[in-house]
Amino acid sequence: MDINFLKKELSSILSKKRYEHSIRVLETAIELAKIYNIDLEKVAIAAILHDFAKEFKRDELVSISKNFFKEETEDYLDNIEILHSYAGTYIAKNKFNINDSDILNAIKYHTTGRKNMSLIEKIVYIADAIEPKRDYPHVKKIRELAFKNLDKAILVEVNNKIEYLVNENLVIHINSIEMRNWLLKNKLIGGNKL
Numbered sequence: 001m002d003i004n005f006l007k008k009e010l011s012s013i014l015s016k017k018r019y020e021h022s023i024r025v026l027e028t029a030i031e032l033a034k035i036y037n038i039d040l041e042k043v044a045i046a047a048i049l050h051d052f053a054k055e056f057k058r059d060e061l062v063s064i065s066k067n068f069f070k071e072e073t074e075d076y077l078d079n080i081e082i083l084h085s086y087a088g089t090y091i092a093k094n095k096f097n098i099n100d101s102d103i104l105n106a107i108k109y110h111t112t113g114r115k116n117m118s119l120i121e122k123i124v125y126i127a128d129a130i131e132p133k134r135d136y137p138h139v140k141k142i143r144e145l146a147f148k149n150l151d152k153a154i155l156v157e158v159n160n161k162i163e164y165l166v167n168e169n170l171v172i173h174i175n176s177i178e179m180r181n182w183l184l185k186n187k188l189i190g191g192n193k194l
């Protein structure tokens with residue numbers, strides 16, 4: 001798959017701001033993929049396409065979700081931030097003929113994460129959270145951790161995200177809770193101290 005072709009397609013559909021974010025996520029994901037020995041092409045495709053549907057209209061996101069991801073999205077149809085990940089997966093599969101489940105899952109779970117995430121899913125998830133222009137409490141620490149201990153970085157990130165969602169009185173996607181419990185339960189973080 002030609003990454004430059006995907007970049008061009010993306011630039012024609014996204015605002016400059018969101019397109020540039022996607023490029024930074026791509027670059028960050030590639031850096032991480034090199035450290036963690038993950039297929040660079042797969043990571044690149046998932047990272048460049050992760051936000052393809054971010055600026056789709058609500059109606060379109062709801063329609064794709066209802067038609068193609070009915071059970072997975074039925075509790076979240078009013079949350080377009082969640083739906084764009086599913087719509088992105090749909091586009092990857094149907095517009096770009098991507099059938100690789102690693103790539104499709106990395107796009108699908110980039111916002112919420114999930115339990116039993118693969119390495120490529122983790123890399124795209126955390127690259128989205130730590131790309132160089134991200135600026136929120138603890139981002140520096142999460143960025144440093146990502147290059148040393150991916151699971152620990154994700155745990156700190158999801159703790160942070162959950163705290164934000166609670167403070168804003170927003171729904172927390174069940175996949176994020178399950179991902180957090182999974183990381184803790186499997187002691188993937190090597191000790192409890194953060």
Ligand SMILES: Nc1ncnc2c1ncn2[C@@H]1O[C@H](COP(=O)(O)OP(=O)(O)O)[C@@H](O)[C@H]1O
Pocket residue numbers: 079081082111112128161165170171172173174176
């Ligand atoms: N795990 C989650 N559960 C529920 N809502 C979420 C979750 N993650 C993100 N969101 C929703 O998406 C919004 C943007 O999330 P964020 O990760 O900051 O996206 P962006 O990549 O656009 O910066 C949040 O304000 C929240 O409404």
